[in-house]
Amino acid sequence: MSSTESDISASISDSSDSSEYVFGSRYLPYEGEPLAAVGDDITDEFCKEATKEADLDGLTPAILESRYDRKNKVDSWCKCGKCSDQNLVGALEFRCCHEITEAIGKLTFDGSIEKISCVTLHEDFNALTNETVLSQVGPLLRDRKGKSYRCRSGTPYKEYIRAVAYRWLARWLFGYMGPENTRPLPACIYENIRVRYNAGGQTGYVNAEERS
16 A cells, blocks of 8 residues: 555556547648657657656656646546545545556456446445444554554544555555555545545645655
């Protein structure tokens, strides 16, 4: 995952068939222009930088920041219809489940993608995020120091349940990654969990290196 908030110690893209736009009756964009040669220094360098910066979901910091700054509105990048930026905190959270290969895999594996558009509508999601289930799962999870998850004195119960939900859902989506590896969840999941288990004081996703 494991995706968590920092206040708790632990925590495709749609591809449409591309078609050329025809100008008038026969001209195509860039028709007659020379193609970049294989090994072109500028092209190669650009590709290397783009690949280096992109995260595991193929999203670069520039893309995520433009969404965070609301330069790109939610409806321009959300394909599932369930994302919202109302409860998102950091730029890393601005991604749709359709941009996460593992999430689309969940919908494709059992054929549910034919009936539903979002991973939060999957029948397993509702079962996994049931409050009673999460309260039982929490003590079975371990933080980076090997300690089990417990609701600390003074910590709002829903804040604890929310953090457990992030860990549990990340395990469901990505499999076991170990405490030193984290990945942000899609915006639709953050919206769902933060509305259902609203305790205020959201601090958002942070990676393993930034967590204390």
